[in-house]
Amino acid sequence: MPKRSPRSAIGVAVALGLASGAALAAGDLSRQAPIEITVDLGSPGKHEFTPRQLRLETGKLYKLVLRNGSSDPHYFTSHAFSQMVFTRKVQVTQQQSGKPVTLAEFKGAIREIEVYPGQSAEWWLVPIAAGRASDLRCDIKTADGKSHAELGMLGEIIIE
Numbered sequence: 001m002p003k004r005s006p007r008s009a010i011g012v013a014v015a016l017g018l019a020s021g022a023a024l025a026a027g028d029l030s031r032q033a034p035i036e037i038t039v040d041l042g043s044p045g046k047h048e049f050t051p052r053q054l055r056l057e058t059g060k061l062y063k064l065v066l067r068n069g070s071s072d073p074h075y076f077t078s079h080a081f082s083q084m085v086f087t088r089k090v091q092v093t094q095q096q097s098g099k100p101v102t103l104a105e106f107k108g109a110i111r112e113i114e115v116y117p118g119q120s121a122e123w124w125l126v127p128i129a130a131g132r133a134s135d136l137r138c139d140i141k142t143a144d145g146k147s148h149a150e151l152g153m154l155g156e157i158i159i160e
């Protein structure tokens, strides 16, 4: 067995230290404690996103709660946003005996979520690119043929 000199042992320790430091810096960004942001999709009699502008930062985990308290279904659609985020999961939960119970989890790239009246969905995601997604909209049509977007259901997501 070759004898290792003290000098090379230090070299190995430094190399290992650098390697584990790099691993810590990278880590699994999708396993952080999430920052929760709630977006209201419509409100009784109004087709709008509240807030209509979201600001997120790259590298942080967000739990985007899409809550529909209105009496119409609504979409949360932004092709640009979908290209700038990594989706950990989309989750649907339900209150059962006062506790939230997860009904389903969806994994993989998400482009659009529809939330039914009185329901909500959680989009867990990590923004990976900075930019401005100005195409947030709901394209559901009302009885007279106008889309909710035409009635003002538009929004913007800024990732810094």
Ligand SMILES: [Cu+2]
Pocket: 042, 047, 073, 074, 075, 138, 139, 140, 148, 149, 153
């Ligand atoms: Cu809508």
